[in-house]
Amino acid sequence: MIYPDNFEYKIGFDKIRQFLTDKCLSTLGEEKVEDMAFSSDFDLIQSQLSQTEEFIRIIQEEDNFPVNHFFDVRPALKNIRVEGTWLDESAVFDLRRSLQTIRDIVSFLKKEDEENTPYPHLQELAGEVLIFPQLLTKIDAILDKYGRIKDNASSDLNRIRKEITHVSGGISRSLNAILRAAQSEGLVEKDVTPTMRDGRLVIPVAPAFKRKLKGIVHDESASGKTVFIEPAEVVEANNRIRELESEERREIVKILIAFTDEVRPLAPDIVQSYEFLAWIDFIRAKARFALDIEAIKPTVENKQQVGWDKAKHPLLYLSHKKQNKSIIPLDIWLDDENRLLIISGPNAGGKSVCLKTVGLLQYMVQCGLLIPLAESSKVGVFDKIFIDIGDEQSIENDLSTYSSHLTNMKMFVRNCDSKSLLLIDEFGGGTEPQIGGAIAESLLKRFNEKESFGVITTHYQNLKHFANEHKGVVNGAMLYDRHLMQPLFTLSIGNPGSSFAIEIARKIGLPEDVIAEASEIVGSDYINMDKYLQDIVRDRRYWETKRQSIRQKEKRLEEITSQYETDLTDVGKQRKEIIRQAKEEAQRLLSEANAKIENTIRSIKEAHAEKEKTKEVRQGLAAFKAKLESEDVQTDDKISRKIQKLQEREKNKKDKPKVAKEEKQQTISVGDSVRMKGQTSAGEVMDIQGKNAVVAFGMIKSTVKLDTLEKVSKNQIKRESQKSTFVSSQTSDMTYDKKLNFRQEIDLRGMRGDEALQAVMYFIDDAIQIGAGRVRILHGTGTGALRLLVRDYLRTVNGVKNYQDEHVQLGGSGITVVDLE
Incomplete structure (x- = not known):
């Protein structure tokens, strides 16, 4: 249910419909736009x-x-x-x-x-x-x-x-x-050709000679200087x-x-x-x-909620975009805990824009349109949306603005429920503040009891107090810069806003004695309360800025820490791998030494050496082995210091062949296939003259600098040729579209010579490309200069088989018919 009947107008959705209609390709789509509904x-x-x-x-x-x-x-x-x-x-x-x-x-x-x-x-x-x-x-x-x-x-x-x-x-x-x-x-003059009148071929003749040519007079020119005669023979x-x-x-x-x-x-x-x-x-x-409008498909949940980050009013966004201006996005969250948002703040601070943004985006998404907000947002679904905004005074119905407002409130109270969204601007306004505020508070209580959702703007202090004291209702403020005396168009949820009436009056230049007297009438308590609200808003902005700064620094610190931990893990793995390889190498050396000593002992035995001497040799071998193993541990630190040098040495070994290979590849000789760096066409080196080379690209020879060339292999040229063939197959679709839309006739009348020639060149090129058999060039008779210019060009085109005047009944010498190969 949507209320009232002019709901779309109030939130600007009628303009959205117009944008969509303009983007349709036919009346088919336009009808669907018209039928689009909540x-x-x-x-x-x-x-x-x-x-x-x-x-x-x-x-x-x-x-x-x-x-x-x-x-x-x-x-x-x-x-x-x-x-x-x-x-x-x-x-x-x-x-x-x-x-x-x-x-x-x-x-x-x-x-x-x-x-x-x-x-x-x-x-x-x-x-x-x-x-x-x-x-x-x-x-x-x-x-x-x-x-x-x-x-x-x-x-x-x-x-x-x-x-x-x-x-x-x-x-x-x-x-x-x-x-x-x-x-x-x-x-008849020499340059005259037959023409058509009323679907019949006739000859233009001067009035003085019309009786000398037998036939029927069909027409005469507007000046009366030419009559058109159909000869009796035809x-x-x-x-x-x-x-x-x-x-x-x-x-x-x-x-x-x-x-x-x-x-x-x-x-x-x-x-x-x-x-x-x-x-x-x-x-x-x-x-x-x-x-x-840079819209996305939001996360939509089948429940009542408004959880939006960086939401933008589409029409305001498009308007600002034309002026190269940015828009301040809206962050707003309504859920089961905080269903009714009471927004206060100064006039022209953005309260109404905030309310309209909520109404328009919610209506758009429930009409099946994507909306502009952040991907972190969550969108709910409402059964009913009610709006009360703007001046509803009606002379015909004898209703004042406030009477119309109360009529809407009666409708809201009777029909709202837990699946309703209420959008009320200047709640309770339009009448004496004390009673208006009291009625507004009473209505707000019933909206809250029915667990309805809503965004309500107001200046009444009692509604701000109500929001602080009742669960389900929350205060919000449109922020205002007290020093620059200008609105920030930013919604802050959690605290009420100040109207900044005294500050704005002082900025405008209202006499100070008037401001002082007004302050006395209101009372110091009210003035102080407004001041406290301003201080709260100011402090909230300060601490919010601090919190954002700390959050960004913490995030950056976490990223750096994570990077360091990753680097340390990689270094540890490399260190262990190098130590493992070193130990394997040492073990291999020990095994070789052990084998050599065993061979020596065997030789001693075979030579009938003394047992005591053999035992001594074995003990020396064990001591040598233990010494090497202890040195492995002591050299861990040395190995760690050597890691970087070893890695650099290994890298240099790998790079040297690569560099040599590149240098070898870049050595250009006569007969090599080359191409200019960044180009695809290949040519052959015919001669080298110092730092320059003479290269044949097809039938064209060109002298270019050696450092701008690169060698290419035959396989590479073949692959690129195949790739080129692939690209050509992709363009066949474009050629097909061009063929469908190609018109086999071009009208040059009224063009200058150079303009007409360029048009004919493009026209003939397109005709040859799509394989048109015959085309017509309409240049008129006139002085004949344009006809001569066209035909001089056609003589130079290879794809033109022949050309001649059109059939006299279809235009004669005013049209050139071109047959293409």
Whole structure:
């Protein structure tokens, strides 16, 4: 439940709707924006938020999501319910392109395995959407890629169009012959060409000679200096053209009726598929808007709470962004312990903005929109939202502002509950302060008893006291800098705020005696209490700053300590490893020495040495071994000191071959394959002249400095060639899109020579790239300079097979037709 009816206007949601509407691609999405409504269904809210979040990822990570043709053909489908009606060519073309878009979107969303799809909620939305492949095939059979009926759409149409072409050719030849004869007789100027009037080919003639050329006068120029005559020789042929054109139109209608008869039974299913297209358009608009306001999908829990960190008012954020200004975010927490927040503070301190931010963001998220706040935030769901804000005085209903306020309070008290969110600005204001404050306190008590949530702004002291003395209600203050005498637009929860009335009056320049008298009237207790509130706020700000500073330093200290502990652990592991290796080496030496001594003893025995002598030798060996083992312990410290030197020595050993290898690689000789550093094109070194090298890049030789070159292997060139091929395959999609949107005619009339030439260059390049067979360049007749300039350029283009004037019936020398290879 939302109250009152103008709720969206009061919180600014009507402007949010307009932003979304502007981002839609069609009326399909715009209708969804209009139908968007507040919901308390937790599962629905989660689903809508997830759909928008997934589309944001598509925008940021995917390049091939189809968004080209969002056409609404539902009105056209509605108009063909009656037998005998038909879809015209443009409607069929829109139907074909939009159905292809639906098919591409469904294919995109279902291309991944259903269990591992990155867009599960959008894939679920695609569900069982029908894509009508057979209908697309039928449309392709009758329409070409530009949306015109194909010649072979029917045998009769093919015959009619061939006859039109034949008759038109005869008319053109006859007109040219008549025109040349008239020019030789001086009846017509040399640069005149046939033109069209009322769909018929005519010859422009000066009024003085109009009786010398037999035919029908169809029109004259606005100046009266030219009349347009249809020669008698071509009148019948032109009449035949008219008849054939009527036959052509009847045959096209016949084709369209037959096609429409096939579409009519499918119309309900097609409309259902367009419902899916509407949702995609709507979700895309929501995602685009979310990116504009830096919104996220918050943690939404199915309970009543407002736990927001760094929340921003979207409209205020966009306004500040245009002015390159920052916005002060809002931190606000309402839970079961502190449900009703009483915000006090000076006027123009941000109380109302705070209240509107809460109302707008909560309403947005329950309409399925992402909202701008920190990821640590937690969002709840409310069944009802009530708002009382602004001047509601009504002349028609004879209600004062306060009467309207009380009417709203009556509505709130009767309907609020533990799942309601109340947003009340200037609670109790608009009437005599003492009774207004008393009524406000009584209402606040009932709101608290019903365990409602809410944000309430006020200046009344008794409401601040009530918040301090009752569980479930908490004070909040909009902070104010007492020294600079300006608001900080920051909400602090826990203490009430001061109105700073005395300080503001003194800053404005109100006479001091007036301020002193006002202070006496109010009383010292009130003034002191306001002062104490200011001191509390000031001290709270000071200690909050201190606490933040200490927290940052502690965090930094923890990071440094953790880093030191990690480094010490690594050093300890290295030390133990080096000692272990050293001991293994010492043990190996001992084993070798022991083996040598044993061999000596064996030799002594074999030489029949005395037993006493052998025993002596063995004792000496044991003493030597013990001495070495004791030295192992004593040398631990020495080994520790040597660790760094050993590591450096090992590193140098590893680096030397690498450096040598790099130096070897960088030695450039004649015949080597090289490329310029940072470039991809490879060339061959033809000659070396001191610090310079002559390099052949294809057919071009260039002298470059040796230190700007690097050697490349044949395998590397091959890999890069393959990579280049891969990139080219990626660009094929772009070429396909360009081919779909390419127009085979360009109009140069009105352009300057250089501007027209550049336009033709780009046009011909695009035509060759997409493989267009024939294009038309409309330059007009005029002085003929533009025609000459275009044709001079066409002679230099390799891809141009030939070019000539257009058929006289279709524009003659004012249009150049270009055939491409």
